[in-house]
Amino acid sequence: MNKRQLLTTAQNNRLTPWFNLIVDTHLVTSTMNTLLFILILIMSSTSAAKSIHLKACPNKPNCVSSQANDEHAIVPFILTKAPLINMKQVATLVSQVGARTNISHEDDKLHAEFTSRVFGFVDDLDLIIDNNTIHVRSASRTGHYDFGVNRRRVEKLRSILKEQGIIQ
Secondary structure, three states: OHHHHHHHHHHHOOHHHHHHHHHHHHHHHHHHHHHHHHHHHHHHHHOOOOOOOOOOOOOOEEEEEEEOOOOOOOOOEEOHHHHHOOOHHHHHEEEEEEEEEEEEEOEEEEEEEOOOOOOOOOEEEEEEEEEEEEEEEEEOOOOOOOOHHHHHHHHHHHHHHHOOOOOO
């Protein structure tokens, strides 16, 4: 029996809705399998790629980034011994930059939150290792102008890392 004969039989038996559902379900299932396969490919390729990009600075003068090309730009840190970098040691040195600091880190990334003493403003510092370079971003969460606090923080960290022989 071909599809036309099945359809005629189904119409005679008033089963047309069920028959169409079965045929449509087969088409939907094969389409869904194809879409699922494509989605898995996309997800696996993006998770395998390592992100070495920092969040862009907002259009305010309260942020510096080594990946910026405008007034927010700051020179990245160049490692002296790229494969031997110890992020736990770097986290300890970052804590020397400010008194009220909360730090988290993993293999090649570090995030620190600095809280100001008087008003409790929070600034974020992010470091990402990319080969022999540490990209850095420091930004205020609130307000418009930071009076150069983030730039000075990064430069203080630069001098501490230089003293320890971690960067050039």
